[in-house]
Amino acid sequence: MGNEVLLTVDGLAAEFTGDDGTVRVVDGVSFAVRAGETLGIVGESGCGKSVTALSIMGLLPKPAGRVAAGSVVLEGRDLTALSAEAMHEIRGRRISMIFQEPMTALNPVQRIGRQLVETLRLRGDVGDRRSARERAVELLAEVGIPAPDRRFDEYPHQLSGGMRQRVLIAIALACSPDVLIADEPTTALDVTIQAQILDLIERLQAQRGMAVIFITHDLGVIAEIADEVVVMYAGKVVERAPVTELFARPLHPYTRALLESMPQLQSRAKSRLPVIQGMVPSANALPAGCRFANRCRFATPECDVEPALAEVASMHWAACHHWRRLDTDVPEGRAE
Amino acid sequence: MNAPLLEVRDLTKHFPVRAGVSMRQVGIVHAVDGVSLRLERGETLGLVGESGCGKSTVGKTLLRLHEPTSGSIFFEGRDIRSLGRSEMRALRRDVQIVFQDPLESLNTRHSVGRILEEPFAIHRLGTAAERRRWVAELLERVGLPAEAAQRYPHEFSGGQRQRIGIARAIALRPKLLVCDEAVSALDVSIQSQVLNLLLDLQQEMNLALIFIAHDLSVVKHMSDRVAVMYLGQIVEHASAETIYANPKHPYTRALLSAIPVPNPVDRERRRASRVVLSGDVPSPIDPPSGCRFHPRCAYARAECATRAPTLDDVAKSVQGAGTPAQNGAVACHFWREI
Numbered sequence: 007m008g009n010e011v012l013l014t015v016d017g018l019a020a021e022f023t024g025d026d027g028t029v030r031v032v033d034g035v036s037f038a039v040r041a042g043e044t045l046g047i048v049g050e051s052g053c054g055k056s057v058t059a060l061s062i063m064g065l066l067p068k069p070a071g072r073v074a075a076g077s078v079v080l081e082g083r084d085l086t087a088l089s090a091e092a093m094h095e096i097r098g099r100r101i102s103m104i105f106q107e108p109m110t111a112l113n114p115v116q117r118i119g120r121q122l123v124e125t126l127r128l129r130g131d132v133g134d135r136r137s138a139r140e141r142a143v144e145l146l147a148e149v150g151i152p153a154p155d156r157r158f159d160e161y162p163h164q165l166s167g168g169m170r171q172r173v174l175i176a177i178a179l180a181c182s183p184d185v186l187i188a189d190e191p192t193t194a195l196d197v198t199i200q201a202q203i204l205d206l207i208e209r210l211q212a213q214r215g216m217a218v219i220f221i222t223h224d225l226g227v228i229a230e231i232a233d234e235v236v237v238m239y240a241g242k243v244v245e246r247a248p249v250t251e252l253f254a255r256p257l258h259p260y261t262r263a264l265l266e267s268m269p270q271l272q273s274r275a276k277s278r279l280p281v282i283q284g285m286v287p288s289a290n291a292l293p294a295g296c297r298f299a300n301r302c303r304f305a306t307p308e309c310d311v312e313p314a315l316a317e318v319a320s321m322h323w324a325a326c327h328h329w330r331r332l333d334t335d336v337p338e339g340r341a342e
Numbered sequence: 343m344n345a346p347l348l349e350v351r352d353l354t355k356h357f358p359v360r361a362g363v364s365m366r367q368v369g370i371v372h373a374v375d376g377v378s379l380r381l382e383r384g385e386t387l388g389l390v391g392e393s394g395c396g397k398s399t400v401g402k403t404l405l406r407l408h409e410p411t412s413g414s415i416f417f418e419g420r421d422i423r424s425l426g427r428s429e430m431r432a433l434r435r436d437v438q439i440v441f442q443d444p445l446e447s448l449n450t451r452h453s454v455g456r457i458l459e460e461p462f463a464i465h466r467l468g469t470a471a472e473r474r475r476w477v478a479e480l481l482e483r484v485g486l487p488a489e490a491a492q493r494y495p496h497e498f499s500g501g502q503r504q505r506i507g508i509a510r511a512i513a514l515r516p517k518l519l520v521c522d523e524a525v526s527a528l529d530v531s532i533q534s535q536v537l538n539l540l541l542d543l544q545q546e547m548n549l550a551l552i553f554i555a556h557d558l559s560v561v562k563h564m565s566d567r568v569a570v571m572y573l574g575q576i577v578e579h580a581s582a583e584t585i586y587a588n589p590k591h592p593y594t595r596a597l598l599s600a601i602p603v604p605n606p607v608d609r610e611r612r613r614a615s616r617v618v619l620s621g622d623v624p625s626p627i628d629p630p631s632g633c634r635f636h637p638r639c640a641y642a643r644a645e646c647a648t649r650a651p652t653l654d655d656v657a658k659s660v661q662g663a664g665t666p667a668q669n670g671a672v673a674c675h676f677w678r679e680i
Contacts, residue, residue: 050529051500152621166622167393196392196556198619201600205618223529226559226602230609249606267534268604269563275582276386276564278538282531285499 009040012217017076029289033241039217046232047221054241064093102178106190108170112162119158129181145176168199187219240297247322257324259302304328345419348381353413369627373399375574386551388565395571401520438516442523444507448495455491461513480509501532520552573634580670590672
């Protein structure tokens with residue numbers, strides 16, 4: 007680490023207003039992403055990781071959703087304060103995003119080449135038709151699509167899921183963004199295709215020096231691709247650390263429990279897995295104290311007071327009153 | 343009775359591909375092509391493979407949710423295709439299935455109590471009072487509160503709905519439970535709860551499981567034996583420990599090396615040794631000639647394109663080195679050299 011910081015998220019909160027009133031689904035999220043590095047955001051359904059991404063992109067569904075507090079700073083400008091037009095300029099040119107299901111992100115009745123050219127045109131990077139087509143075919147080749155010249159004229163349904171995700175990555179890269187946000191880009195793909203897409207994202211990042219925010223529920227994928235990791239639970243960041251530090255020394259009980267409850271190839275077959283009892287509290291019934299306390303084996307009455315995210319070791323933050331106990335406690339069934 | 347609980351011989355399931363206004367048949371999807379399996383009481387067989395490999399079709403065919411195109415399925419020694427209506431009804435008590443999304447298989451307009459009573463009603467078991475008691479017992483067994491009976495499926499989280507699906511599946515105390523991607527949609531912390539529940543139920547009821555999933559770590563965790571499928575065929579079959587410690591088929595190797603490992607320490611080394619498959623799985627409408635894996639296989643030779651390998655016991659060539667079940671079987675001409 008030590009590259010230039012491209013994007014800083016500070017104290018970000020996002021709220022949704024619906025029939026049942028207003029709920030805060032992301033609360034006080036802070037992190038920074040550097041050029042050429044990958045920040046992984048990991049957490050389970052409803053933890054707020056995707057809403058964090060949409061907040062950065064200025065794509066929260068309106069009028070229900072809004073950024074309620076905090077800032078997203080790119081080159082000294084707070085994106086949350088920008089007009090819709092200015093934000094439109096930022097998207098695609100400076101920050102791009104890819105999603106889990108490429109079929110819903112692509113227009114099903116338009117040839118993929120046209121969708122790519124349209125993006126290039128919107129950003130005004132290309133001149134005439136022919137050079138736009140050339141640039142688009144180049145991009146398709148860059149993301150590893152075989153016979154890109156022929157694929158240019160095909161429709162999304164003619165491509166496999168992996169190929170569609172490559173097209174989406176090509177569109178996201180069309181204008182050489184500084185920051186790429188990837189929201190579960192490999193979750194719908196088979197494991198061998200996932201490996202191809204992860205390799206592709208790494209290669210493109212190395213070539214272009216992009217910062218990547220990689221959002222996933224899969225700790226295995228995080229371990230493969232992230233440099234630094236943010237763990238989210240019920241809308242909050244509970245832990246943040248460099249990737250090797252996080253896996254070697256998880257200091258939040260949720261991170262620890264998540265790692266323990268994953269079946270692993272080297273674990274003994276048909277043995278009972280350690281579990282996290284109970285469920286995530288719903289966003290409109292959050293406890294005043296630590297949001298994980300009701301499922302936590304380290305919880306004490308002290309946890310009725312919400313713990314702050316504190317730097318517990320160099321570059322390592324955790325939001326737990328009891329992180330010292332975790333540091334000395336030997337994890338269940340996990341001898342390194 | 344010495345017959346295995348389940349024996350599948352040379353199972354084939356083809357689906358016609360129709361097109362145009364006249365729905366003329368224009369091709370055949372070779373979903374399952376010559377699959378043979380055996381399963382003992384209380385045992386778990388894992389079926390893994392990527393989308394379209396035919397693993398779910400195998401599962402559904404075992405319950406006759408699909409009629410096999412050819413081949414035979416013996417349950418406790420009897421060919422299930424020869425069963426009459428009442429015998430088929432009895433079979434449906436013994437063989438049950440749990441799907442990925444219970445909301446699609448549960449009647450969302452019925453209360454959970456009614457959903458769980460239904461198996462007893464269909465099989466005309468018990469009085470109304472007995473059924474209510476059994477429903478309460480089932481709910482308790484799968485870790486749901488008794489009040490759940492009055493509520494409706496949509497009021498529950500994904501993990502709880504899967505518990506309801508499991509409760510219904512075990513209501514009649516089946517001997518075989520097919521789990522078709524049963525935990526795939528669940529978050530890790532919920533997934534481990536449901537996996538533990540399945541392991542407990544298996545032990546209590548001496549239940550045999552066919553555990554179908556695309557997540558290899560989960561399959562490894564749950565299974566005694568694992569069969570790896572590719573384009574409708576089993577390419578390798580061995581004990582869970584053997585197949586993960588010593589995979590022999592090039593596809594199994596590629597599949598295993600593609601799994602993201604939750605340990606960042608030696609990821610550079612892992613990445614360097616990873617077998618990355620190029621391209622996509624070919625279409626099952628027009629599967630490749632010879633070995634179906636040959637167009638993507640790094641070790642393929644001319645012979646692989648013309649002659650299909652058979653699934654041979656590894657033990658045949660390793661005389662006296664353990665039983666076939668320990669050594670497994672592999673469908674590759676050149677596995678010894680690889």
